Amino acid sequence: MAYELNGSTQYFTTATTPVTTEPLTIALWFNSDSTTANQRLVSIYADASNYYDLGARGCDAGDPVSLIIYADGSADILASTSGYSSNTWHHAAAVFTSSTNRTVYLDGGSSATSTQSRTLSQVPLGISIGRLGASGVQYFDGRMAEGGIWDAALTAAEVASLAKGMTCDKVRPQNLVFYAPLVRDLIDY
Secondary structure, three states, X not given: OOEEEEOOOOOEEEOOOOOOOOOEEEEEEEEEOOOOOEEEEEEEXXXXXXXXXXXXXXXXXXXXEEEXXXXXXXXXXXXXXXXXXXXXXXXXXXXXXXXXXXXXXXXXXXXXXXXXXXXXXXXXXXXXXXXXXXXXXXXXXXXXXXXXXEOXXXXXXXXXXHHOOOOHHHOOHHHXXXXXXXXXXXXXX
C-alpha cells in the first residue's frame, strides 16, 4: 500500500545516495491532501545549499509540480505547465539530463524544460522523501507510491509509460538505483 505522510513530522531519509550527479531521473506517484502548501516529494541533497528536488508547489498559482536544482544560494526552478489536484493520484517526474538540460513532468506531460547552467558544488550525501533535504521543512501531506531514482535521463516516452502505470522496475531496470515498489490502492494490486 502507499505510504501516508502527515505533513508535519513524517518523512523517509537515507544517509547515502546511489546517484550523485547528472544524468538522473526521479519519479513517483503522489496524492496530496493540500494544494496550498509548498511540499517536497524527493530531495537528493548535500546540504541546505546544494540539492536536486522534486516538489508539489501548492503555494504557487496553478499548483504545479516543480523540479529544482539549488546550488550555493542560486536556484533553477521549473514548474509543470498544469497543476495537480488534492485527493487525486498524480505522477511526477524530474529528469536531469545534464547541467544545462532539465525537464519536469506531471502525469506524463505538462512538461517544462530549462537549459540554464547549474551544477552542485558538493556531492550529494543523502535522499529525503517527504521533506526538503535535511532541513526539516516543507513536509509532504498525503500519500506516495511507486517511487524510483535512475542514474540515467529517462526519455519523454519512458516517463509517459510510468505515468500510464508501468512500474519502475520495468523501465530501464539496468539504471534503476532506488525503488520503492508500492501500490497506490488495492485495485492497483
